Amino acid sequence: GIQVEQSPPDLILQEGANSTLRCNFSDSVNNLQWFHQNPWGQLINLFYIPSGTKQNGRLSATTVATERYSLLYISSSQTTDSGVYFCAVNSGGSNYKLTFGKGTLLTVNP
Amino acid sequence: DTGVSQDPRHKITKRGQNVTFRCDPISEHNRLYWYRQTLGQGPEFLTYFQNEAQLEKSRLLSDRFSAERPKGSFSTLEIQRTEQGDSAMYLCASSLLGFRNNEQFFGPGTRLTVL
Numbered sequence: 001g002i003q004v005e006q007s008p009p010d011l012i013l014q015e016g017a018n019s020t021l022r023c024n025f026s027d028s029v030n031n032l033q034w035f036h037q038n039p040w041g042q043l044i045n046l047f048y049i050p051s052g053t054k055q056n057g058r059l060s061a062t063t064v065a066t067e068r069y070s071l072l073y074i075s076s077s078q079t080t081d082s083g084v085y086f087c088a089v090n091s092g093g094s095n096y097k098l099t100f101g102k103g104t105l106l107t108v109n110p
Numbered sequence: 111d112t113g114v115s116q117d118p119r120h121k122i123t124k125r126g127q128n129v130t131f132r133c134d135p136i137s138e139h140n141r142l143y144w145y146r147q148t149l150g151q152g153p154e155f156l157t158y159f160q161n162e163a164q165l166e167k168s169r170l171l172s173d174r175f176s177a178e179r180p181k182g183s184f185s186t187l188e189i190q191r192t193e194q195g196d197s198a199m200y201l202c203a204s205s206l207l208g209f210r211n212n213e214q215f216f217g218p219g220t221r222l223t224v225l
Contacts, residue, residue: 004152031211041199043153043216050211086152090211096166097143098203098214100152 002027002091006101013077013108021072021104023087030095032063034072037084037103046072046085077108112136114217116202122223123192130188131220135204141212142185144177146170147199147219159185160207192224 003026013019025032034046047054051065058077063070074081084105088098115134123129135142140161145153156175157167161182171177174192179185189196199221203214 031213033213035216040218041147041221042218043201045213045215048210048213088152088214095212096141096158097155097168098145098153100154102150102152 002029002089002099004087004089004099004101006085006087006104008104009102010105011107013106015077015079015108015110017077017108018073018075019077019106021074021085021087021106023070023072023101025068025070025087025089025091027068027091029065029068029089029091031090031098032070033088033098034061034070035086035088036081037086039083043086074106077106079108079110082106082108114202114204114215116200116217116220118220119218120221120223122225124225125192125194127192128188128190129192129222130186131200131202131222132184132186133202133217134184135202136206136215139204139206139215140182141205141207142179143203143205143214144185144187145201145203145216147201148197153199153201156187189222192222194224197222197224 035043047061053062084103088100143158144156147153159179199219202217205212
């Protein structure tokens with residue numbers, strides 16, 4: 001099956017700093033989603049982005065499908081951005097299940 | 111428009127007991143998924159339904175696990191004879207077939223602890 005690798009595994013920032021999270025995947029994808037898992041465990045949808053670039057406030061994402069990676073940018077980070085960020089994809093005939101990476105644990109200190 | 115809901119949010123049980131979790135998807139969504147997440151890992155797919163039909167089951171879903179979606183609306187996941195290794199977060203998601211390649215939306219999860 002498709003492999004998803006996220007980097008870095010951990011990231012510690014001071015409030016106000018910018019960051020870039022990366023997601024590499026091993027095959028072409030039909031769907032790519034970025035999620036933020038809050039401290040209570042709920043996965044919050046950030047972006048549906050199988051290709052191209054999108055922006056939502058301080059967050060933006062870019063997926064370069066031909067090179068099999070996606071980037072999530074967080075600008076002017078806030079303490080509420082802390083949590084785990086997951087990239088998830090589906091591909092080929094498996095258009096039903098998402099395969100997740102192991103996530104990036106982001107800690108934003110005041 | 112309400113999101114995906116799950117009940118209960120937390121469940122503590124003793125080894126060997128049976129537990130059942132419920133998921134209510136977003137109302138117009140015809141696909142429903144179950145995932146399991148253990149500490150430090152991303153969620154892993156367990157099974158999914160399209161309307162009332164269970165179309166795929168992962169090898170992670172042992173014989174002690176059963177899922178139903180009898181009327182194509184809510185779903186239940188039952189674990190029989192729980193083991194300590196079943197302790198995990200159980201996540202439910204839903205999607206609308208064909209919309210944005212089945213973009214999935216997740217519920218808050220049920221955290222299971224088996225003592």
